[in-house]
């Protein structure tokens with residue numbers, strides 16, 4: 001089987017990464033606070049300021065936990081990924097097209 005297109009591959013990777021962390025404790029399909037912290041630390045430390053700070057993790061957890069069950073499921077997790085991707089894109093667009101004075 002050939003390697004899927006880049007975007008498909010990226011989506012598969014995203015799912016794999018989520019499950020690598022979510023399966024560690026408790027509910028296999030949800031991230032508890034510790035699992036979320038590990039994921040942020042290991043995977044997103046360049047994007048997020050102070051992922052090892054428990055107050056930061058607490059805030060992210062709170063923001064993401066849409067249904068307030070105290071854990072982050074995949075659907076809630078992709079919201080974070082989407083938000084970070086948008087932020088990255090803005091940075092990228094701004095860096096290749098510098099803003100002109102108005």
Ligand SMILES: [Ca+2]
Nearest residue numbers: 022025027030
């Ligand atoms: Ca879990």
Ligand SMILES: [Ca+2]
Nearest residue numbers: 065067069071
């Ligand atoms: Ca939740």
